[in-house]
Structures are given as structure tokens and as C-alpha cells.
Amino acid sequence: MILLINPKTSKSSEVQRLYFREPNLGLLYLTAILDQHNIPIDILDLEQFLDLSELELKHLIEEKSNSYKIFGITSLTNTFHLALDIAKIIKEQDEDNIIVMGGPHVTFMYREILENDIKNQKLIDFICIGEAENSFLQLVNLLIGLTPNNVSLENIENELSSIPGIAFNDLKGNLIVTQAAVETNLELLPLPARYKLSHEYYYYTIANVIVNRGCPNQCSFCSRQKLFKKTKIRSTTSILSEIRDIISLQTYNYINFYDNININNEFFRDFCNIFIKNKLEIPWGCEIRVDVISEEDARLLKKAGCRLIATGVESASIEVLQKNFKYQDPDLVKNGLINLKKFNIPIQAYFVLGLPGETEATFKQTLEYIEQLPLEKGDKIDYFIATPYPGSQLWDKRKNFEIKIIENDFSRFDCNHIIFETPDLNLIKLEKLYSLAKKIELDF
DSSP, X not given: OEEEEEOOOSOGGGOOGGGOBOOOHHHHHHHHHHHHTTOOEEEEEGGGOTTOOHHHHHHHHHHHHTTOSEEEEEOOGGGHHHHHHHHHHHHHHOTTOEEEEESHHHXXXXXXXXXXXXXXXXXXXXXXXXXXXXXXXXXXXXXXXXXXXXXXXXXXXXXXXTSTTEEEEOTTSOXXXXXXXXXXXXXXXXXXXXXXXXXXXOOOSEEEEESEESOSOOOTTOOHHXXXXXXXXXXXXXXXXXXXXXXXXXXXXXXXXXXXXXXXHHHHHHHHHHHHHTTOOOOEEEEOOGGGOOHHHHHHHHHTTEEEEEEEEEOSOHHHHHHTTOOOOHHHHHHHHHHHHTTTOOEEEEEEESOTTOOHHHXXXXXXXXXXXXXXXXXXXEEEEOOOOTTSHHHHTTTTTTOEEOOOOGGGXXXXXXOEEXXXXXXXXXXXXXHHHHHHHHHO
């Protein structure tokens, strides 16, 4: 009865099949929760259909639309247009099909999205705001009663208004936004429903596992702290159960852990000891703050089987970092990388060009800093363009940061296109610097 859809965002030519990652875990958690409540639910992950053309994907969605009445579609900012395309196909099959949107973009832009939708295509019936594990279950339970009995939405508007964490246009065209979503208790979540992912065209070999939600940091370019009001860390018992579940599926050969496994030092040590004490041999990588990584920490990571560390360095300029609330010392970052390289742990280092405060001089400073880092063959540098995602401080406080947004096409909000200028860097200068940054990235 219910189908959750993940848009296809990768072109066939871009997919590295050996490193192809699962869809976002939000869909897998929602599927597991509804399955746990005996509600018929499936996942259509369009990323799995690697080699299908756009027309073939359209036919696939049309075919699937005939078997379901309630559809949940997730998206990021730069994939929201794809989510709308999918919703249009589904509504063209049957205008009574119910579309529920979720994900970070609609969480922060629900008002503008619904106001625009009612004036135009009327594709979106509901939006789940923020953590949707509780709200989506309540919404589905209410909507299930509509389809077989042909009950009008008008008869359940009062009940809809009582579900926390949703937004919708009522039958009179008024925007209804309910109270804030109920916070999700990570310990009560079932394991993500990886068993629901299709093996018809492609099965995943890399699993994504979250160890926390939220972030204590306040980086200007990130929306996590607004998406999740509190920083919540899962128990190692829960994480161990998920690792064992992944191994039991016998298709996975690597795990990526998100986000920042060393927010808490005690958790960091306990996390590494999961692998050591239980003799888990599946390779894994993680995101981490390296400015606090000691030699002892690096030794523990190596002993635990860590195969890759990804870390956000962003800039070598203290002034740029502080202006964007990224409080880390580049010298300590370098020291942490030195400790990791003592144990030959591969590094993926992220840098950002064009943040407020960035100048041609700070960019040069960062390039010189990169040359001093203890990176070697097998390590990687990724240089991104600063992007003001809705929900981030760059978006919400863009006047305070004195940025001028020059690109309003959300499909280009992907960290690879120049979205804004600053008083120090105009479009022409940014294009020149980004070209140099990508050359450094490719030549590394």
C-alpha cells in the first residue's frame, strides 16, 4: 500500500560501482518502523537501477504507481526537482494518490514549497518536518483509513492537525503547520530495513550507519544543528547489533559510519573496542575531527580495523574558520593527520572555497598548507564550493554574512557550483580560484 522512493541522482557514467553507497538511512528507518507495525511498505530506490534511461525510469515509476496509494519521497536541496518530477508522474497515474515529502530541504522550505505548490501543480499532499519516525507513522495510520473507504480528507482535518511535525494545505487552501515533531529516541528505533532493498538490478556492497544525530558544532555551512535540536549518540550495543545485521546479509564488504565518531571521547574508545572485543573484521571508515586525534587514538583506530578517515579541514585561515564558527586550529589538524599517518590510515580531506572572509590571500594560504600536510599516495583531497543550504546559517543569516546569492536554481546547490559572491570574491575571482582548487585536487 505504501511506497517510499529515493530519486536517482547519479548518472550511469558517474557511478563507481565498487564504492556505490546505500540511500539515505531515513527511508530505511521509516520502512523498518512501518514494517514493525505490520503496515505493508516497500522501497523503490531508483539509484539501484543504474543503467536505466530517464524514459525507462519513468515507465518503472508508472508501473509501480499502480500498486500503491501512499507515496513517500525524500530529497536533498539539489534533488528536490527530481522529487517533484516523480510526484508528477504518480499524480498523472491517479490524482488521488497521496504524496508525502520528507528530507532536509522540505523541512526548512516547507512554507515556500506548499505555497508555490497550491498555486501551480498541486502535487504535494503532506510534508514531514524534521525527524519523521513518529509523524510519518501517525500520518500513515490515519491515511490508511482513507483509501479503502473513500473517506474525504475533510473528515480527518482535525486529526491531521493533531499530528506533530507535519505541514499541508487544507481543503480551503490554508497552510497548516502543526506543532514541532516529537524527538526520536535512537535507542527505540528498529534496525534499518536493508532487507527491503531490491536485488533485481543492483545490490549494495557498502553500508551507511549513523552513530549520532545532531552536532555540537555550529559551522555556518551546515544545517545539521538546526535539523536535529539535540546531539544524540547511539549506544554501542545498538551499533553492534546493526553491524552484525549488515554482516549477516552477506552482500556488504564495507561500512561507512556517520557523523563524527569522536564527538565524545568515551564513546570514541567504546566504539573502536566494538571491533576489537568482538573480533569484527569487516572493513570500515568514518568521519572524524582530527584536531583532537592523539597517537594513542590513531593506534586504536588502526587496531579496530579503520580503513579510511574523512575529515573537514575547510581552510588554513583561522580568521575564515572563526568567522564561520568552525573552531579548530589548522596546526592541530596537521598534528592529528601526522598521528594517523604513523599508522598508515588513508585520509580524505575536505576543503571549502569561498566562505565569508575568504580572500585570494587566504586561498593561497590554504594551498600552501595543503602542501605541508603529511598526505601521500592513497589519500585524497576534495575541494568544494561554499553552498548556503536552507537551514544553514549561511542561508538564514546571509545578510549578516554579507553574501550575495547569484544562483537561485536549487538543482545547482551541490557544492560544485558557485552560488554566492562575497565582498572579497566576485564570480570571476571565484571561478579562477575554483579552477586552481580542482587542479590541485586532480594533481594530488
